[in-house]
Amino acid sequence: MTVPKVVIDSAILVTPRLSALPIELIPIAGRQIGVNDLKDVHALLTRTVTRVDAHLLQDSRIGFVGTASAGTDHIDTRYLSEHAISLASAAGCNAAAVADYVLDAIYQCGRLESLISGATVGLVGYGAVGRQLATRLVRLGAIVKVYDPLIREAAADVHVCSLSEALSCSIVSLHAALHSDEPYPSFQMLDSEAAAHVMSDAVFINAGRGGLVTEEALHRMGDRGVTLVLDAWPDEPNLPSALLSKVAFATPHIAGYTATSKTNATDFLIEPLKRALNLTCALHQTDLGETRRIVMDLSEETDIGGLMTVMAAVTRLAQDDSEFRQSWTRSPSPDNFESQRTNYRLRDQYSDVTIRVERASAKLQGLLSALGFDVVT
16 A cells, blocks of 8 residues: 655644654655655645745645645645645644733733733734634733724624724734735735824734735834834845844744644644545544643732733743844844744743642732633632
8 A cells, every 4th residue: 555645844843643644754844845845745734934836736746735824825725726636724723822922922011011901902813813812802901903804793892993993002913814815905904004003102013924014114113113023024034134123022933833833733734634645544632741830929919910920930022032133143044034933942832831829819810811821729
């Protein structure tokens, strides 16, 4: 019996469930996957760094493409459909991780207390990440406004609004899918004119797709004093140093990188892959390992003080920003950006952190739970 060959981006985590499949995995760096690599291959597992189109697939036997990402803008979906090539994405695999990143950014920018006091947060995009984040923000006490022309209504306590209204909030976070489809293309939807709605004292976070906003718009916001937090960049892995200097916190597109989300990104593709290759083997769920446990005596802390103490012990954004900038200063190149992203030390997901709070108030316990932590007393 011929064992199916599967080319896999070498940055994709090979989980126990994937390695248990009766297939031959061929790891290749995502940006280096070429036509000759796919000639006798049955399936391709990729990320957003690989352009999957007619040129790449023209001489291949590929019958299945799986992308370990939520977005599919790097894939010519029409070509796949016309050639009966199955497609699966890992939509939702990193929603919790990206929501964690945004909350970390809000904390690092000194806006967590105002958030709890009812600050406005504008979300551009209400997909898996937007919904996950909105739920936590509402529980924390924020007023959440959402712009997404593809939805008619949102959850209770979430206000659907215009783009200009979302951009006028105290905190703005981008989570729209990237595409050029009419009537609501999102590619460079935030140009300088649209970005003028962002208040000069606002926090602007892009932990989604870099192509949603133009570089000029980011420069202008930075020049006006807007606090910029960027994980996704307009032309990554190219990163202008002039723009980096205007950004408060910068990371190399790793907002969705936790141990849990990386496992999800792979395992979400396994069942579609099995169907496409007619694999009948039974797979079992695997243990992701022990969760991180933190014990804190917060009896002497105020509710806000206790919250800040926990966040200071858990969050990684400031450290990630420092490490990225130091590396970039030594080697400001696209290859270094990719290296920093590929070799990123996976952080803990909030839901995988168990916080044992001793003698903490019920309100503080509720706030920690709203952030996404597993709280025990």
